[in-house]
Amino acid sequence: xxxxxxxxxxxxxxxxxxxxxxxxxxxxxxxxxxxxxxxxxxxxxxxxxxxxxxxxxxxxxxxxxxxxxxxxxxxxxxxxxxxxxxxxxxxxxxxxxxxxxxxxxxxxxxxxxxxxxxxxxxxxxxxxxxxxxxxxxxxxxxxxxxxxxxxxxxxxxxxxxxxxxxxxxxxxxxxxxxxxxxxxxxxxxx
Amino acid sequence: xxxxxxxxxxxxxxxxxxxxxxxxxxxxxxxxxxxxxxxxxxxxxxxxxxxxxxxxxxxxxxxxxxxxxxxxxxxxxxxxxxxxxxxxxxxxxxxxxxxxxxxxxxxxxxxxxxxxxxxxxxxxxxxxxxxxxxxxxxxxxxxxxxxxxxxxxxxxxxxxxxxxxxxxxxxxxxxxxxxxxxxxxxxxxxxxxxxxxxxxxxxxxxxxxxxxxxxxxxxxxxxxxxxxxxxxxxxxxxxxxxxxxxxxxxxxxxxxxxxxxxxxxxxxxxxxxxxxxxxxxxxxxxxxxxxxxxxxxxxxxxxxxxxxxxxxxxxxxxxxxxxxxxxxxxxxxxxxxxxxxxxxxxxxxxxxxxxxxxxxxxxxxxxxxx
Amino acid sequence: xxxxxxxxxxxxxxxxxxxxxxxxxxxxxxxxxxxxxxxxxxxxxxxxxxxxxxxxxxxxxxxxxxxxxxxxxxxxxxxxxxxxxxxxxxxxxxxxxxxxxxxxxxxxxxxxxxxxxxxxxxxxxxxxxxxxxxxxxxxxxxxxxxxxxxxxxxxxxxxxxxxxxxxxxxxxxxxxxxxxxxxxxxxxxxxxxxxxxxxxxxxxxxxxxxxxxxxxxxxxxxxxxxxxxxxxxxxxxxxxxxxxxxxxxxxxxxxxxxxxxxxxxxxxxxxxxxxxxxxxxxxxxxxxxxxxxxxxxxxxxxxxxxxxxxxxxxxxxxxxxxxxxxxxxxxxxxxxxxxxxxxxxxxxxxxxxxxxxxx
Numbered sequence: 078x079x080x081x082x083x084x085x086x087x088x089x090x091x092x093x094x095x096x097x098x099x100x101x102x103x104x105x106x107x108x109x110x111x112x113x114x115x116x117x118x119x120x121x122x123x124x125x126x127x128x129x130x131x132x133x134x135x136x137x138x139x140x141x142x143x144x145x146x147x148x149x150x151x152x153x154x155x156x157x158x159x160x161x162x163x164x165x166x167x168x169x170x171x172x173x174x175x176x177x178x179x180x181x182x183x184x185x186x187x188x189x190x191x192x193x194x195x196x197x198x199x200x201x202x203x204x205x206x207x208x209x210x211x212x213x214x215x216x217x218x219x220x221x222x223x224x225x226x227x228x229x230x231x232x233x234x235x236x237x238x239x240x241x242x243x244x245x246x247x248x249x250x251x252x253x254x255x256x257x258x259x260x261x262x263x264x265x266x267x
Numbered sequence: 268x269x270x271x272x273x274x275x276x277x278x279x280x281x282x283x284x285x286x287x288x289x290x291x292x293x294x295x296x297x298x299x300x301x302x303x304x305x306x307x308x309x310x311x312x313x314x315x316x317x318x319x320x321x322x323x324x325x326x327x328x329x330x331x332x333x334x335x336x337x338x339x340x341x342x343x344x345x346x347x348x349x350x351x352x353x354x355x356x357x358x359x360x361x362x363x364x365x366x367x368x369x370x371x372x373x374x375x376x377x378x379x380x381x382x383x384x385x386x387x388x389x390x391x392x393x394x395x396x397x398x399x400x401x402x403x404x405x406x407x408x409x410x411x412x413x414x415x416x417x418x419x420x421x422x423x424x425x426x427x428x429x430x431x432x433x434x435x436x437x438x439x440x441x442x443x444x445x446x447x448x449x450x451x452x453x454x455x456x457x458x459x460x461x462x463x464x465x466x467x468x469x470x471x472x473x474x475x476x477x478x479x480x481x482x483x484x485x486x487x488x489x490x491x492x493x494x495x496x497x498x499x500x501x502x503x504x505x506x507x508x509x510x511x512x513x514x515x516x517x518x519x520x521x522x523x524x525x526x527x528x529x530x531x532x533x534x535x536x537x538x539x540x541x542x543x544x545x546x547x548x549x550x551x552x553x554x555x556x557x558x559x560x561x562x563x564x565x566x567x568x569x570x571x572x573x574x575x576x577x578x579x580x581x582x583x584x585x586x587x588x589x590x591x592x593x594x595x596x597x598x599x600x601x602x603x604x605x606x607x608x609x610x611x612x613x614x615x616x617x618x619x620x621x622x623x624x625x626x627x628x629x630x631x632x633x634x635x636x637x
Numbered sequence: 638x639x640x641x642x643x644x645x646x647x648x649x650x651x652x653x654x655x656x657x658x659x660x661x662x663x664x665x666x667x668x669x670x671x672x673x674x675x676x677x678x679x680x681x682x683x684x685x686x687x688x689x690x691x692x693x694x695x696x697x698x699x700x701x702x703x704x705x706x707x708x709x710x711x712x713x714x715x716x717x718x719x720x721x722x723x724x725x726x727x728x729x730x731x732x733x734x735x736x737x738x739x740x741x742x743x744x745x746x747x748x749x750x751x752x753x754x755x756x757x758x759x760x761x762x763x764x765x766x767x768x769x770x771x772x773x774x775x776x777x778x779x780x781x782x783x784x785x786x787x788x789x790x791x792x793x794x795x796x797x798x799x800x801x802x803x804x805x806x807x808x809x810x811x812x813x814x815x816x817x818x819x820x821x822x823x824x825x826x827x828x829x830x831x832x833x834x835x836x837x838x839x840x841x842x843x844x845x846x847x848x849x850x851x852x853x854x855x856x857x858x859x860x861x862x863x864x865x866x867x868x869x870x871x872x873x874x875x876x877x878x879x880x881x882x883x884x885x886x887x888x889x890x891x892x893x894x895x896x897x898x899x900x901x902x903x904x905x906x907x908x909x910x911x912x913x914x915x916x917x918x919x920x921x922x923x924x925x926x927x928x929x930x931x932x933x934x935x936x937x938x939x940x941x942x943x944x945x946x947x948x949x950x951x952x953x954x955x956x957x958x959x960x961x962x963x964x965x966x967x968x969x970x971x972x973x974x975x976x977x978x979x980x981x982x983x984x985x986x987x988x989x990x991x992x993x994x995x996x
Contacts, residue, residue: 143483145582145599150594161571167504168505170571191485192486217313219313219316229320281800289886394877394964395961396697399701400701400702401701404702466965469965469969617966619967621886
């Protein structure tokens, strides 16, 4: 467990690290690829994400045909969506990352490939404000229908007043709450 | 002369939940009925959403541990295990062998406790109320053991990054051994009382059919998947801790119905007993914790750790930016994806089947909504 | 009992004398007598039901490895009384949009129907409550008033303006109508054996040395016995046939929207109905008030006691079933009634007829 550190997803990842079979199947689709501790990792673009996933799931000998999870990550200027694929019921993972610009976060949906993507994409849309084009049922899933904002983005501001917020008169001023939080951080740092 | 006397019928849309006795929490099902037949089910979730992932971004790695307990409250030890495994991967720490064994023991005991709650609530859902209390009697014994080890009965906060809160108390192994000595006979009792009951079988067999292909597409894992005949268990497929050293079987049933899922869980309890007995025999001496810096600052990077929770594949994905707090933490929640497949299982079901199938999926709403 | 009848005669004479003195029509005395009888029945029934509910909670407690009520009074004997009191003084909530008249009438009708069944029960050889009331069609009357209760349930379910209530009421109606048929077929077998529909005659027909005369010992009545108890359990909506109020499916079925007094009426009437099943079952198959020790009872134990003992034994058996078995699904329930119990009922009648004619 300790031996293999997860690779840092920086510049030095190159497609050449991938197995030849994958390189061939994914030619022209991915921008970077690497071998990680659990399997292959690759980065692609929104235009090629569905083609990449299809290639991984359908077009190689031992396909990565099991999508187990999707996760959004706020990477500053860009929003990242991480697809975690496995070879069917095994430990060999393929992690596909795709970044979309923060200003126009649009992605094609993967619901045509896996039914799992339905709720996973709805959750990411809730939390990050991304749009999955072609999604069959793009209603909010976890958040109320009239919720404003994307709570898991780093720049999300807690609303000062909201019908869903339970207002505690003693902590009416939300600034007070964050002050005390920063104080406890200072204590730990010191 | 012809007279038309045709009865006008309508479909009935009905809200099952969020306040309903058998939605196991606050789940809302929008059900369309044709008489007693179910035409369509749409789960509506989010009533228990508690921002588990956002909270992580505001807390240090140690501070988040108690929250990991709270997210799937029936599998607190398993959640902690997934979380500490992910953090340890980030830090590159290898826990001591004794710690690994104790972690496995805790996870398996929690699996039994969780399956007992499943048995109890399923019995309640199909109308066999007494099963509930029998199962809670046994669960109580496990909770006593947890209390002895961690001081807590539901949300333990026992596992720590790099080890455990404390070593096991002196009489723990004896107490666990005693529990393991009589628990298999109790499983036989439930088998007689519930599983072999003709009414129960007629309620569960052939109900909630769900194929292995659907399971693959929906990412359904855990007993629901093994009830489709697929032999997939993270403990086997992607072993962690000391599972490779232990001898146990992964029960599967081919019938793809609610009964198959039920039988898988019943058999899993027996296998957990086997694992625990082996752990008691093999438990090595030694420290339970390795030295971990007070301030945990992993290098930038990411880690994903997954364990087999009683409900399926439970994953914890952490992205670190080199600070004291996780940059992003994501739970791969088994109940969330299993529940997504619920409408598929409810095709052509009766109203009464809805609760039986929901019971056989065994969701925890804290796990679904996070 | 003779003392009681002396008292009642004296009371009646006094009342008649007073009426003559004050110039009130004598009809009034009859009315008064009837009202007293009604009050006695209701009081008695409520008392039985309170005991029964307490017993159910205790028995279920022992079945479920717990103690049951323990706090109110010694070993909790006042628990159900306090619960009933609590229900009676609770706020009565009528949901918005409910049909107020039906919502109110439903539980009343159900309760009245449940009480009516008790009128013809032969409590004792001398104390068939209305001495006028050993109806020659007693058993027919019991099943008839038993079915009136369905109307109350449907009223309550429809009037609540709640879909779960409506579903529960519909299920209840379907179930009661279905299971009345096999129950009546089973009863007909007993009637054929006793050659009377009067409950008093059915009991006296079972006289014999000790308990040898009871109908439950006659092999050709075993099938009706089983049929009767299955169908009667379904009639009173108990597990495994409790689908009209299946709490895990329909919240609480037809009484979902009821609270306070009206809920108490439903609740008490339901238990009263179950106890009627116990009483009728004891009367039809287990000798009613006949003492198992011989006739007349050598210890002078009143027949009332024996009837109660038998009825409670039967309801405890029903409790045992209730706390053990799961619940059937609605289609399985209907299949059981029409595909299994109904043919079995006809078979039972045939068997009894053959036996009575040729053996």
